[in-house]
Amino acid sequence: MRTIAPLLTVWAALLALLGLTVGASLVLTGTPSLIASLAIAGLKAALVVWVFMQLRREGGLMRVMALGAVFWLLILLGYLVLDYATR
């Protein structure tokens, strides 16, 4: 039970955040809406990585590897933004 409980908690938290995303999209418009939905999505991803993907139990090397993956995503998004922002 002790291993299931955190998973269920996080699952519930993810559903709550999903509700928050839907709510925010109804209330907010434009840039604030974008910022809110991206922030909530980031939080959800962090929960998944930390709990479901077991990063909280891993050593430093694994965490650095995971950060490396984030860095790779930033390369893709960074250059995309470079193009979009200066077109």
Add this chain to the structure above:
Amino acid sequence: MSEATAEVSYLEHGHSLKSWLLTTDHKRIAILYFLSITLFFFVGGAAAALIRIDLLTPEADLMSNEGYNRAFTLHGVIMVWFFLIPSIPNTFGNFLVPLMIGARDLAFPRLNLLSWYIYMVGGLFTIAVLVLGGVDTGWTFYTPLSSMFANGNVILAATAIFVVGFSSILTGLNFIVTVHRLRCPGMTWGRLPLFVWSIYATSLILVLATPVLSITLVLIAAERLFGIGVFNPALGGDPLLYQHLFWFYSHPAVYIMILPALGVISELVATAARKPVFGYRFVAGSSIAIAILGFLVWGHHMFVAGQSMYASAVFSFLSLAVAVPSGIKVYNWTATLYKGHIALDPPFLFAMSFIGLFVVGGMTGLILAMLAVDVHVHDTYFVVAHFHYIMVGGTVSAYFGALHYWWPKMMGRMLPLVWGRLSAIFIFLGFNLTFFPQFILGYLGMPRRYHVYPAEFQTLHVLSSAGASVLGLAYLLPFTYLLYSLRHGGKAPPNPWGATGLEWTVPSPPPQHNFHELPTVDGPPYQYPVEVDGEREAAHG
């Protein structure tokens, strides 16, 4: 395990079809891959033959416009995803990585078999595309053509590539874990054979880039099937986003194709020169540098696509920077050969032709990376010639070099050296006759993907097609004498070329579990010269 069973070779260990189709032996899976990618090599080659026959005359007399589009699309899709990307990693990588690092198998043998089955499922989808009439978007699947207008089997072709992508990811993952976890005692990172370094760098790209392609294909399907606006401006999408995502995978994919070839050449050059590789650390490090830089240059495919000029300038600079690690390799191979005791064996001739063609392909890549020049030659035969020099002149030459070099190890039979030398020479000549005229054609303004062209281009096109027929025959030649050698070739000793490396310490063909006792490494790699007790002379007669 008794001594007797340990010495049974992997080829002798079971002869039933089941013992092959359910094997988890990395060596047998390598053979399965070898057979399947050879099949696709000839299917893709047949499409190329149709293209070159059609281009003999300025008019469209062999194929309709639609048919021509389908022929070059199929040629590209099959050659890129079903031959070039799996070619060296999945055959020679599979066979050699465990042998070279002193392991009994890859880290996940069953995953390895699964990845072959996934490859075959993707292959069946591709055959289905072929049978159902093909697809006409080009191998790049550019939107909005692919998502809105193309009337071929776009979804089916995208599915084939989506599926085969998982084979790539699993193979890459398997190699990464294997190199990290299964090196034998004493096999430190600084002692890894350069082929293993290059396969490791390739695997990083396979794992990091392929998922982006998969997602992009899913997005195309979502737009085409459900009208979800991602790339179509009418639906609020952006067509340039497609090109960003596609090339974020597909430029690194070029390095998936060339990096293993660079690793093969490092092995062939060291063996041919019988000298330690000059600047081992730099050659190894340049593989990693190419893998990383490869992720930062994709925008050079979009210089005239409406991309921001600032972005283009950055992409241009970084593309030119790739020349540095590539140059390191070429100079270090040259320095390795300097004052070497060179043996003119077939693998060495393939390595020499690789180096020459790779330099021409690389230098013309620099021309294409220049912002101003690219405007003139973009989407012309200059580009076609450039990437064929890298992928065919480079990767396929290295593939055949590897095939000749490791054939005695894999099959336990020697190959006829004279025929090997002849086919290396014919492939080199046929290749240059095919593709050098295309540089001139492109510079004069012949656009790619057209089959009707002005009459003044005909001479160069005829030269190119003549070269293609020489090249086609030259590619068939090795398969005839390699098959012949299986029955009539002399028995191969463990180390026929007098090479260093753990794979040459075991019998040819290797026993089922590679090493009876796991080896221990106590020195740097490439400790030439090797004493083989006249074995080389005895084997070659």
